[in-house]
Structures are given as structure tokens and as C-alpha cells.
Amino acid sequence: MDAIRQRKSWISKIVFQVATIIGIFALLILMFSIFNEAFGYVIFVNEKSPQEIYNSGNNLGEATKEELISILEDNISRGLMRRFNFEQSFSERSSENILELVMTEVVNPQIVKAWSLTSSLFGKKKIIETLKNDYPKGNLEFRSWLSLNFLLSPQSSIPEKTGIFTALTGSLMLLLIAIILAFPLGVATAIYLEEYAKPNKLNNLIQINIYNLAGIPSIIYGMLGLAVFVRFLEPITSGKIFSQTINSTANGRTILSAGLTLGILILPIIIINAQEAIRGVPKSLKFSSFGLGATKWQTIWHHILPYSMDRILTGSILAVSRALGETAPLIVVGASTFVAQKPDSVFSKFTALPIQIYQWTARPQPEFRKVAAAAIIVLLVLLLTLNAGAVLLRNHHNMKKKG
Amino acid sequence: MEDKNILNLKDLNVYYGDFRAVKDINLDIQKNKITAFIGPSGCGKSTVLRSINRMNDLVEGTRTEGEIIFQNRNIYNPEVDAVSLRKQIGMVFQKPNPFPKSISDNITWGAKINGYKGDMEELVEESLKEAALWDEVKDKLHENALRLSGGQEQRLCIARAIAVKPEIILMDEPASALDPIATLKIEDLMKTLCMDFTIIIVTHNMQQASRISDYTAFMMTDDKRSGHLVECGKTSELFIRPKNKQTEDYISGRFG
Secondary structure (H helix, E strand, C coil), X not given: CHHHHHHHHHHHXXXXXXXXXXXXXXXXXXXXXXXXXXXXXXXXXXXXXXXXXXXXXXXXXXXXXXXXXXXXXXXXXXXXXXXXXXXXXXXXXXXXXXXXXHHHHHHCEEEEEECCHHHHHHCHHHHHHHHHHHCCCCEEEEEECCCHHHHHCXXXXXXXXXXXXXXXXXHHHHHHHHHHHHHHHHHHHHHHHHHHCCCCHHHHHHHHHHHHXXXXXXXXXXXXXXXXXXXXXXXXXXXXXXXXXXXXXXXXXXXXXXXXXXXXXXXXXXXXXXHHHHHCCCHHHXXXXXXXXXXXXXXXXXXXXXXXXXXXXXXHHHHHHHHHHXXXXXXXXXXXXXXXXXXXXXXXXXXCHHHHXXXXXXXXCCHHHHHHHHHHHHHHHHHHHHHHHHHHHHHHHHHHXXX | CCXXXXXXXXXXXEEECCEEEEEEEEEEEECCCEEEEECCCCCCHHHHHHHHCCHHHHCCCEEEEEEEEECCEECCCCCCCHHHHXXXXXXXXCXXXXXXXXXXXXXXXXXXXXXXXXXXXXXXXXXXXXXXXXXXXXXXXXXXXXXXXXXXXXXXXXXXXXXXXCCEEEEECCCCCCCHHHHHHHHHXXXXXXXXXXXXXXXXXXXXXXXXXXXXXXXXXXXXXXEEEEEEEEHHHHHHCCCCXXXXXXXXXXXX
């Protein structure tokens, strides 16, 4: 009898372990495929090699400012020279800046072939062969597609020059708007439902609806955003009501519309989390406050909210990290797939990280998959940062309870 | 000197939904005395106590009938504000429940929300001294109150209650979660506190009731589980010559 029981418990332990291992394995594969794409050897071919244009030395980096300017003069049209001079006169430009001009306008390296991390590490011979046979003029370089330049560059149709700055600022602005809308509304609703609402039929119905809203597919929220924020509230969300000078072709498909849509999307999640946090406040704390002659509001403001705030914040951060990864509602609300300028106000057209990643993976050039992998890493780092913040807050809360 | 009534309970009935938890209580509470409620578990002692400062209002589905006269008014009159009533009738709970703040904030918070204008430091010292806690905590007033021991926490809760300067302090089994030494300290404290305050205490512990109280009210449940008052009188008389058979059985430990 006892042996059977022991056996059963041993088997269930194995089952749980296998389940865990499968989960971890899936995660590892995901991480591997992303990092595999984001780093690796590339072959690039220069339109004009540095040796060709710079005779007095081998390294362009050692050239003086005057030498660099003369290289520019020799190699590009007068009209282009004049335009650069007009944008910022050459005497004012730093030599780094002019070197950059030389690199983009004259040397103009272009990636012709790229490898993944595994083939870079284990197939270097083959890569060097390819270089010798197919691209005799090419240069081999180990490239991290994720770089500071990648973070700070706007979108471009050339994979090695493109960046996620527009998508990153777009995502951050969306989140900011979503938080500004959803956090105060959500916490206020939670306080009302937990502390004021009597348990009658109407309030039960509201409660059930909120639970259901949290489970609705996000694309439905996209439809809502399209109908309400983009179409119905267009004068407000396009900014026309505030200023006549805004000349935008966004027609309501703006950061504001999308941010509000995401805000509505995470509102039920924030409400439910905040309700649970408020419910977790010990009754004894409430009673001792009431027992001293505190009003309901004083009890809520001085005791219930401070006690539950880190749990409310934890829940809200998790909700925000969900909003960060949302793609479907943004597509419906009308995210642009190509925005070369960073958004300058909430009434701008926008793109966001997940949209950008989707768009890059859909492109035919294989180099864009590397770019997409780099963008996924950025998105994951952002998500992990948010979630780590949530975990830290929760630990802080647990410590506080222990006193 | 004739004892003075401060509180009169008249035909008090408390219902939780359809269940009548407390039936027809008639009782007078004497000023500056300690009145103890004793009786078996579930006989409605705590319910009666909580109805005195309308803490029962906070429990969903509670209904109170009858009158509790305090300062010539029925506290269940619609025009009586439960919030300001609780300033005059304070409460100490079974489990010590200081706020998760510093010791001095615990004392001053109640005074602050009630618009106390005087010197806060003085108030802290005075209240802690009155609660016999000053000597133990005077060097760590700004430390978190949750670091105190259970007995110290409970005395802090008493200090917090008296800082609001109530007329009556209700104590719901204040020592039941404490060890014997801490219990003794609380009991000593109550005896000195009744110079300034009227104390009503609910206790499971009959020895405690006989040690500290001036008056004792014995409650029992009837066949419908409703609590009612069996006997009430001076503690010295009730414990030595109980008039009721049930009281005698209970205090002599034959049931309960």
C-alpha cells in the first residue's frame, strides 16, 4: 500500500519535472534563434575603397579635416557639396561628422552577404572561401546587428542603416499615454468596487464584465479604438481642434488614438490587480483606522492605498508590459509601417516595436531578418526590465509586511 | 459615592442578515469603571461591544434595533455621525494591530485626522506614559511599530486609542493573544486607565474578569443561538453569590 503511494508520488514528480524541462527547452530555442540571427559575419563591398580615395595613408580615420573635405570635393557633385554646406557649413562641422559623410556618400559600404552566429563560429573556412571566390573586392567583418547606432537611427530601407529609434519612441509614447489614462482610472474603479460598492446585482454584473473584458482578444480593442478614437473623436485625436497648423496626414491614426486604445486594453487588468491588492489589506488595519474616528476617505488615503500601492504598481507594470507587446490593436488602429521621422507630438503618425519587427520579418531581403532579431532583443530587454521592476516591488512589499 | 451611568443599552438587538445574534440586551455602564462581558464563545459579547461604537456598521448585512443612549442621545439616531462617535468611544482589538508606521506616527495619526492642534511630541509622551510604554520605547520613537513585541504592540494600540481622548475605551479580548506577563501588564494598565476613562472589556478569561472588573455581565446563547444577558452586577457579588443557576455553572467551570 505504502509502496504504491510512494510510486505515485515519484511518478507525479517526474511528470512535473518533464513539463518544466519542456517549457525551459522551448524558451532556450527561442532565445537561441534570436541571438543566432542578431550577430554574425557579414561581407560588405565598398563602392570606392578607402585606399582608392585616400592616397597619403591607409586609414581614413587618420585623415585631417582638410583632407576629408578634399576627398568629398573630389568624389561628389558640386550641388551635393553645396547642400551639405548649406545644412551646416564645413568649417563648423567636426572632423568625425565629415568622416561620416565620406563614409556614407563616397565609400558607401553595402552588405552583400550575412551569416548567422552559429555558421560564423563553426563555418569560418567556408565563409572565407565565399569571400575569395564570389566577392573578391569584399571585406569580412563580424557585425552585431544590435548596436548603439541601431538604437538611435531612424528607419531606413537599407538594412545596415536602419534603426529602431522611431519605433522605440513610438512604443514609449504609447505606453505613457496608456498609463496616464489607465492607471488613475483603474485604481479609482478598484477603490470604488472594493470599498464603496454594495454587493448588489448591478455591481456583480459590473464585476463579471470587468473579468470578461480582461479576457477579450486584443484585436477587438483595436476595433473599438478605430471606431471611437480614430473615427468618432478624430477632431481631438488628430489635434485639429487644438491647432490649425498641424498638418498631418494621419487623420486620427495618431499616437494619441493608439495610446488611448492600449489604455482601454489594460484598464480591466489594472482594475482586477488593484482590487486584489486592496482586498489584501488586512481588515484589522482598516478597523483600527475606523476605530480612531477616521472617515472612509482618510482610511483609504492614509492606510489602504499606501499598504496596497506596491502590489497595485506590480500589477500595473505587468499590464503595461502586456501593452508593450501588443500588435493586433495597433494594426487595426492604423500603425504606419514606415515612419522615417521620429514622432514629434502625440498627433504624429506612429509605429511601435512589435509592428516594426513584424514588418521587417515580412521583407524579402534576408538581412532584415537580422535587423528584426536585434529589434526583438530590444523588445525583450524592455519587457524583462519592466517585469524585474515588478518583482523588486513585490519583494519590497513582502519585506515591509514582515516589519 | 453613587456610580454614574455613562451608557445605557435598551432592548438592543443585533441581526446579521436574518440571524439574530443578540437579543434584548438591557444594561447600564458605569462611568470610570471597568465592565467585563463574559460568556461562552459565540454568545454575542463582541457583537454587543462593536455595536457600542457602531463598528458593526462596517460589517455588511448588520442591522441594529433598540437604543444605546450616550450623552443623552441614541447613538443609532440618524443624525449621529458614526465617525465622530468613534472619536469618543475608542476601541482596542483582540490582535494588536498597530499601523505599519513609526511608533510616534501611530500615536499622532488619530490626533491629526481629528484636528488636534496641540504639541504632538507632548501628546506622544503623555499617551505612551499613560499606556506604561514610554520607558520601553522612548529611544526608538521613530522605529517601525511592527518591530515591537506583541505586548508592547497592544499597549501601543491602547496609547493610540487614548491619544484621541475618548470617553469610553472598548477592549475586545485585548490580552488573549499575549503571554501571561504581557497580560498582567495590560491588566495593571487598565486599572490605572479607569481613573480617566470608562472601560468595557470582552474576555474569555474569567479570572481576568474577576481580577480587574468592577462590574460583570454574563451572556449566554439560547436554543436559537441568539445571545442574551443572563446576569449583570458588581463583580464581587456575581462571582461569589451568582443569582442565576447558569451563571453559577459557568463561573464554576461546569460548562463553557
